[in-house]
Amino acid sequence: MNRSARVALATFVALAVLVAFHWRGAPAPLLAVAPVAAAAADGERKILYYRNPMGLPDTSPVPKKDSMGMDYIPVYEGEGPDDSGAVAVSPARMQTLGVRTASAEPVVIDAAVRVVGRVEVNERAVHEVAPRFGGWIERLYVDATGDPVRRGQPLFAVYSPELVSARKELAIAERLAKAAVGGDDSVRDGARRLAEAAGERLRNWQLPANAEARGDKIVFSSPSSGVVLDKKAVAGMRFQPGETIYRIADLSRVWVIADVYEQALARVAPGQRAVVLIDAYPERRFEAEITYLYPTLNAPTRTTPVRLELENREGLLRPGMFAHVELAAAGSEPRLAVPLSAVIDKGDRQVVLLVEGDGRFRPQEVKLGIRGRDHVEVLDGLASGDQVVVAANFLIDSESNLKAALASFTEPEAAGAKRYQATGSIDELYVDENIASMNHDPIPELEWPAMTMEFGMASAAVFDGIAPGEPIRFTFEDRGNGEFVIVAAEKRPAGGGAR
Numbered sequence: 001m002n003r004s005a006r007v008a009l010a011t012f013v014a015l016a017v018l019v020a021f022h023w024r025g026a027p028a029p030l031l032a033v034a035p036v037a038a039a040a041a042d043g044e045r046k047i048l049y050y051r052n053p054m055g056l057p058d059t060s061p062v063p064k065k066d067s068m069g070m071d072y073i074p075v076y077e078g079e080g081p082d083d084s085g086a087v088a089v090s091p092a093r094m095q096t097l098g099v100r101t102a103s104a105e106p107v108v109i110d111a112a113v114r115v116v117g118r119v120e121v122n123e124r125a126v127h128e129v130a131p132r133f134g135g136w137i138e139r140l141y142v143d144a145t146g147d148p149v150r151r152g153q154p155l156f157a158v159y160s161p162e163l164v165s166a167r168k169e170l171a172i173a174e175r176l177a178k179a180a181v182g183g184d185d186s187v188r189d190g191a192r193r194l195a196e197a198a199g200e201r202l203r204n205w206q207l208p209a210n211a212e213a214r215g216d217k218i219v220f221s222s223p224s225s226g227v228v229l230d231k232k233a234v235a236g237m238r239f240q241p242g243e244t245i246y247r248i249a250d251l252s253r254v255w256v257i258a259d260v261y262e263q264a265l266a267r268v269a270p271g272q273r274a275v276v277l278i279d280a281y282p283e284r285r286f287e288a289e290i291t292y293l294y295p296t297l298n299a300p301t302r303t304t305p306v307r308l309e310l311e312n313r314e315g316l317l318r319p320g321m322f323a324h325v326e327l328a329a330a331g332s333e334p335r336l337a338v339p340l341s342a343v344i345d346k347g348d349r350q351v352v353l354l355v356e357g358d359g360r361f362r363p364q365e366v367k368l369g370i371r372g373r374d375h376v377e378v379l380d381g382l383a384s385g386d387q388v389v390v391a392a393n394f395l396i397d398s399e400s401n402l403k404a405a406l407a408s409f410t411e412p413e414a415a416g417a418k419r420y421q422a423t424g425s426i427d428e429l430y431v432d433e434n435i436a437s438m439n440h441d442p443i444p445e446l447e448w449p450a451m452t453m454e455f456g457m458a459s460a461a462v463f464d465g466i467a468p469g470e471p472i473r474f475t476f477e478d479r480g481n482g483e484f485v486i487v488a489a490e491k492r493p494a495g496g497g498a499r
Contacts (some may be wrong), residue, residue: 022023029370035343047074059482062459064434073379088360100391101355102342104382106334112275113267115306117258119278119321122309125250127223132205134241137233138217142246146230149222155246156233158218163205164216170198199285226250251319254312256288256424258325259303267370268327270292274308275491277324286310286317290327292338343368343387355387364388418446426468431460436486438474456485463489 050072052058064072141154149155173195177188188358230247239245256276260268270293276286288310297304308325309315342352354364366381382388424440434457442450455476456464467471468491474489 013161027240036255047076050074058456059479060434060458063371064459065432067433069432087143088332088358089094091359098391101387102339103384104336104338104378104386105384106387108334109337109370109377112262112328112373113260114275115258115260115325115327116265117256117276117306117308117325117355119317119319119323120255121229121249121251121319122238122253124256125224125226125246125253126229127226127246128244129155129220129223129246130242130244131158131160131220132241132304133160133162134239135163136238137235137245140233140235142222142228142231143233143235145228147228148226148287149228149248150225153222153224155217155222158239159217163202163218165450166198166201166205169204170195173198176236197382222246222248224248224250226252251312251315251317253309253318256308256310256316256323256325258306258323258327259301260306260327262297262302262304265304267294268306274326275326276308277326278321280321281316281325284316288325335370335377336382336384337372337377338388339390340371340374340376342390343376345418352382353389354382354391361389367391417479419475419477419487421473421475423471423473424450425471426463426466428468429463434460438486456483458485458487466491 032077050060050063052066053070053073055440058066059075060072060223063074066072103434135158137156138159139157141156142149173191177195179191218491226249228246230244230245231247233245268290270290272290274288276288278284278286288308290306291309292307294305294307306327338352344351349365350368351363351365353361356362364381369377369379371377398460422440422443424438427437427439429436435459436455437452438455439452440448440450442448458477462474471492472489473492474486476484476486479485
């Protein structure tokens, strides 16, 4: 493999590892470069090893550069990776990053369920004027939709031949009954039956109590105060029995129908207080109360309608208006909670950075409950008084994930990397990159045939005094993940066998 292809491959591997970090929820090591500055400030700390600046599974006991010319980063004693991902941050770095902490403590969570809805007419305050007899509208007293009306106000006058006939029959029967007093019993009984029949017809038509007779015409009045929502009446038109002529609603108290998502239904119940916000009056907050939770679910939207009632004495709320509804669902009971900014959501789990003291932070998985505007309830994972990071936590979490990953990368070395010996010669050295291209003889322990391959170098001094092509005996380590590093080499007499 030529040098340009090898550099391109190394660059691709570095980028692939960065993508893998993000895919696993471990951000790129933004904070990881900080130990270099710390080393300059504290030169007496012991350096354990140097790690790859791009997060690749590669460490070195001596300073070196990667394939892109970046310096390897020193790891100091006390900063070595561990499986827990705990991170130590110096006071200077904490100040630079703006690290802030807060306590997990009981608070009353503002966990209002926020939904949208619409203002609608109070169905219980809707009245329809629909005569049970047919006739003609002679005159209109209220002639426009939307007009306000008051109870008892005249609406329209009608003429109905059937009504006139029934009323005349009743009058005649009443006169006959009076004239038959003391007379023939059969005449008196006939007049009585005629009066009862005419009266029953009038009662079946259920003339309103406030209907006023003006000659042959009947004037209908409004059954309640409100506004005219619908008017079909036109002067001179004929109407059929049961046809709605006016529809009137009292808007002094209106409904708001809001759609609550399925997952929030358990937190909503009748009797809860709510606040309604209307776009037309952004400075106003209208108090409301949940009066009914509908028993059906809208399958396409996964929502259930909730009905709220609120006063509208000023007439500001108009049916059809868009409404924002905040349902007070958390109550007034304090709950153990942390600020929302303390939680790092990794998709399948949520963690916080727990302060352990002396500048150390440890990722702590938590189970969350009710989520409020500023705080979220913690059901498990923290105790009251625990300190968590609320600012710069993503940078610390990035370092934590990197250190936990390095711990898994360096486990084979910690247990003792296996060493092998081989014979061969140097094909070419890339000192700046600590890479040696070697022509080696068969290595039976690894079942390798004789071939030319690249090895890493523990240091550039491994091949001091050895020129390419000279027969040598060398020792290399298997550091895992396909990384083989030459740690020692010596010249051997030409034709000498492997040790």
